[in-house]
Amino acid sequence: MAVQAEIARAFAPATAESHRRLSPAEMWGLAMLVPYVVLFLAFVVYPIGYGLWLARHPQTYVELVHDPIFLRTVINTIVFLVVAINLKMIVALLLSGFFLQQRWWIRILSLVFILPWALPSIPTILSIRFMLNPEWGIINTTIFRLTFEDGPNWLNDPRLALSLAMATHIWKALPFWTLILLAGRLAIPHDLYEAASIDGASSAQRFRYVTWPSMSTLYLTCTVLSTIWTLGDFNSVYLLTGGGPADLTHVLATLGIRYLRLDQIDLYMAAVVCALPVMIPLVYFMMKRLSK
Amino acid sequence: MKLPTLRGVANEAKLLLIGIPVLLWTLLPIYHMVLFAISPKEGALSGRLWPREPTLHNFEVVFRQQHYYLAHFWRQLWNSFFISAMTGILTLVVATLAAFSISRLRVRGGRLVMNFALLTYFIPAAFLAVPMYRTMSIYGLLNSQWSLIFAMLTLAAPYAIWVLKQASDKLPYELDEAAVIDGASTLQVLWFVYLPLMGPSLVAIGTYAVILAWNEYLYAFLLLSADTTIPLSVALGNFLAADDSPWELLMTTGLIYALPPAAIYYVFRRYMVAGLTAGAVKA
Numbered sequence: 001m002a003v004q005a006e007i008a009r010a011f012a013p014a015t016a017e018s019h020r021r022l023s024p025a026e027m028w029g030l031a032m033l034v035p036y037v038v039l040f041l042a043f044v045v046y047p048i049g050y051g052l053w054l055a056r057h058p059q060t061y062v063e064l065v066h067d068p069i070f071l072r073t074v075i076n077t078i079v080f081l082v083v084a085i086n087l088k089m090i091v092a093l094l095l096s097g098f099f100l101q102q103r104w105w106i107r108i109l110s111l112v113f114i115l116p117w118a119l120p121s122i123p124t125i126l127s128i129r130f131m132l133n134p135e136w137g138i139i140n141t142t143i144f145r146l147t148f149e150d151g152p153n154w155l156n157d158p159r160l161a162l163s164l165a166m167a168t169h170i171w172k173a174l175p176f177w178t179l180i181l182l183a184g185r186l187a188i189p190h191d192l193y194e195a196a197s198i199d200g201a202s203s204a205q206r207f208r209y210v211t212w213p214s215m216s217t218l219y220l221t222c223t224v225l226s227t228i229w230t231l232g233d234f235n236s237v238y239l240l241t242g243g244g245p246a247d248l249t250h251v252l253a254t255l256g257i258r259y260l261r262l263d264q265i266d267l268y269m270a271a272v273v274c275a276l277p278v279m280i281p282l283v284y285f286m287m288k289r290l291s292k
Numbered sequence: 293m294k295l296p297t298l299r300g301v302a303n304e305a306k307l308l309l310i311g312i313p314v315l316l317w318t319l320l321p322i323y324h325m326v327l328f329a330i331s332p333k334e335g336a337l338s339g340r341l342w343p344r345e346p347t348l349h350n351f352e353v354v355f356r357q358q359h360y361y362l363a364h365f366w367r368q369l370w371n372s373f374f375i376s377a378m379t380g381i382l383t384l385v386v387a388t389l390a391a392f393s394i395s396r397l398r399v400r401g402g403r404l405v406m407n408f409a410l411l412t413y414f415i416p417a418a419f420l421a422v423p424m425y426r427t428m429s430i431y432g433l434l435n436s437q438w439s440l441i442f443a444m445l446t447l448a449a450p451y452a453i454w455v456l457k458q459a460s461d462k463l464p465y466e467l468d469e470a471a472v473i474d475g476a477s478t479l480q481v482l483w484f485v486y487l488p489l490m491g492p493s494l495v496a497i498g499t500y501a502v503i504l505a506w507n508e509y510l511y512a513f514l515l516l517s518a519d520t521t522i523p524l525s526v527a528l529g530n531f532l533a534a535d536d537s538p539w540e541l542l543m544t545t546g547l548i549y550a551l552p553p554a555a556i557y558y559v560f561r562r563y564m565v566a567g568l569t570a571g572a573v574k575a
Contacts, residue, residue, distance in 0.1 A: 028478040029399030032389035036449060037405060039386060042431075043424065043446040044412050050430075051423035098310050109311055111558075113318050118557035120507040122528045123546025127325040130539055138324060171321070232416025234510045239529070253418035260422055260514075272419050283414040290454065291407055 055269035064270045069258070073250040073271075076162055077231070080251050084166040085226050088174055093219065095174070096181035097211075117175040121235040128168055129155070129240050158248035161241045165249060169236035173229075177222055184218040185211065224285050231275070325550075328543035350544040359541055361531055364519050372506055372523040372549070375437055379444040379505035380498045383452050386445065387497060388490070391456035392482055396468060406457060413450035418510060420447075425514045439515045440523075444508060448501040459493040460486070496563040503553045524549045 022030070064070050099110050116124065131137050132154040140151035155161045192210045201209065234253040237243065243250040243258060250258060252275055259268035296304075329350055331343040352358075357365045390409075394402035424443055425434075433439035467489075471481045487494075506525075513526045522530075528549060531542040 025397055025478045026399060029393040029397035029402070032393035032397070033399060033402065033405055035386045036390040036409065036453065039442070039446055039449060040405075040408060040412070043427065043442055044408075044415075044420075047420060047423035047427040048415075050427060054423075095310075095314065098307070098314075101307060103307065106307070106311065109315060113314060114557075115322055115554070116318060118554045119322065119550045120525065120553055122507075122509050122525050123325055123543065123550050124321050126528065126532070126546060127321045127328075127543060130328070130543075131321065131324055171317070175318075228414055228416060232418040234418040234421075239509070242532075253416065256418065256422040260425070265422055265426065268422055275419075279416075283411065286414050287407065287410055291410055 051269040051272065054266040055273045057266070060266050060270045061274075064267050064274070067267070069247045069250065070255070070267075070271060072248055073252060073255050074274075076249060077251045079162065080166055080169075080237075081227055081230055084169050085223060085230055087166075088170045089177060089219065089223050089226065091170070092174055092177035092181050092222075093215070095178045096185050097207075099178065099182050100185055114175045114179065116172050117179075121172060122239060124172070125168055125235060125239040128164075128171075132164065132240075155241055156245050158245060161245065162237075162249045165237045165240050168240050169230065169233055172236060173226070177226065180222055181215070181218070184215050188214045221286075221289055224282050228279070228282055228286065231279070325543045325547055328540050329547045331540060333538070333540055350540050351548075353541060354544050354548065359538060361527070361538070362541065362545065364527070365524075365545070367520055368522060368524045368527045369548075371437065371521060372525065375440055375444070375512075375523055376502045376505035378441045379448060380502040382441065382445045383448045383501035384494060384498050386449050387452035387456050388487070388494070390449075390453045391460050392486055394453070395457045395460035396463075396465075396481070396486060397478070406453065409450040409453050412446070413454065417447055421510050421514055424511070428515055433515075435516055435518055435521060437516065437521055440508075440512055441505075443511045443515060444501070444505040447511075448504050452497045452501060455497055456490065456493055459490060463489055492563055495560060499556055499560045499563065503556060506553050 099106060099113075131139050134140055134151065134153040134156070137154075139154070143149070143151035152160065154164060188211065192214075193206060196206050196210050232253050233251075237249060237251050238254045238257065241249045243254050247258060252271060255271055256268045259265055259271075327341075327343065330346045330348065332345060332347050332349065354362055354365055357363055390405065393399045394406050424446075428434050428439040428443070431439075433442070463486075467485050468481050471485050476484065506523075508523075509525045509529060512523050513529055516522045516526060519527075524545070528542065528546055531537045531545075
């Protein structure tokens with residue numbers, strides 16, 4: 001602390017004086033913030049202000065609620081968040097235990113495993129889309145060769161299509177969360193496990209009494225962060241289903257494109273405003289966590 | 293050599309029982325893409341696991357721009373390079389200056405700026421895309437690559453500032469102090485003391501911004517539309533415009549497009565993992 005105070009003095013001598021005149025260090029400090037502040041004002045504050053201004057009429061919300069696609073989108077988004085995030089995080093938690101094992105082939109597998117995260121979404125998701133093509137996709141041709149029956153029309157059934165979009169999301173995001181949770185597991189002191197072994201704990205008990213208590217905060221943080229990011233996952237849905245069939249698989253992230261095409265941006269901004277009550281607590285939680 | 297015990301074998305089998313499905317699940321879509329890229333036009337649909345006559349013909353078609361959808365391939369590849377390189381450079385400049393000011397100079401209002409940046413980081417990018425599109429059109433930047441570069445800079449900077457600030461806070465203040473006592477100006481402290489110590493974090497942040505911009509689809513396809521200005525990501529999406537798209541060419545182009553970020557990721561993995569885990573794990 002003493003050192004920091006000294007430095008503060010060295011950089012900004014005499015508070016009384018600085019009321020009149022800024023020290024060179026302070027001048028530089030402010031000047032160095034200018035690029036980001038300008039960027040923030042021009043490309044964050046202005047668009048958000050503009051968006052909120054578009055969503056100011058109560059009539060817009062009435063229109064929005066009367067749009068059946070909006071209601072469908074809300075349900076889709078909730079299902080997507082609840083199912084995809086929990087499934088993803090639970091599998092990531094289990095797999096992080098698997099990747100903890102010291103084997104040469106598991107080390108190689110972990111390098112391959114990260115590929116879905118390292119590769120860009122577009123080609124891989126389009127590849128999944130082609131696999132699911134009802135006529136010539138590899139999945140249905142395989143089903144036909146094995147059973148001599150036509151496979152389902154995967155992306156033409158809204159429920160199936162949304163489930164596949166969730167699977168695509170999990171495919172893409174699972175490696176990242178597994179890696180994060182693996183880092184969390186590696187940070188647990190090893191002697192805790194040794195003590196548990198000496199006490200004769202089974203592997204389930206070791207997880208229950210050693211791993212989970214050390215990981216629960218991290219797991220919660222990851223789940224909240226993942227919720228925020230999943231809300232913004234445009235690619236998994238749009239590139240796979242395009243929101244179709246008949247706009248029945250939209251989520252909030254892709255709805256903007258629909259309203260943009262219909263030239264009803266104010267409706268989309270109203271939809272985003274409707275999502276704020278969910279967003280704000282999550283963002284508040286993350287802000288508390290990260291701003292120290 | 294010790295003989296494996298029954299229990300040991302059972303344990304290995306259990307691990308394999310997890311490992312093999314994980315491998316298949318991970319590789320299936322990627323292998324499918326590679327399979328299309330090396331198959332002749334008709335052969336790709338035969339349902340075989342390995343094409344009868346693997347060929348690099350598709351790559352030749354792509355590189356020679358011999359298809360309607362690929363008429364501007366090289367131009368679009370360059371656009372992707374240009375946009376991500378610019379995003380990387382600008383993110384480094386903006387974020388380094390801000391982090392240095394907030395963390396080392398402790399300028400008044402720095403905390404506030406940091407909190408606003410963090411808040412931006414937690415806005416889902418897709419929600420901001422539509423108002424950003426309208427904003428860019430008001431600024432008259434639509435269809436200029438700078439609109440995408442600025443949009444990507446806006447999305448990359450908050451996380452960059454946060455990571456750099458965290459790393460800066462860990463550097464001992466005695467260093468700055470000693471430099472100041474030796475008569476160094478603020479800029480000299482930044483250049484000769486601060487930057488050399490921040491190397492690994494700067495690599496992580498630069499890589500993060502470059503990959504973010506290279507991979508972006510939504511903003512790119514909203515902000516740019518001319519065939520000669522769009523990056524490769526949008527060009528790939530445009531293949532879907534028609535039902536009779538040449539899949540094998542789409543997958544070939546997609547594979548080429550996917551290679552640079554994958555290569556960057558594996559080369560800078562150490563830095564990336566450190567940066568990312570610092571970002572998400574800190575709890």
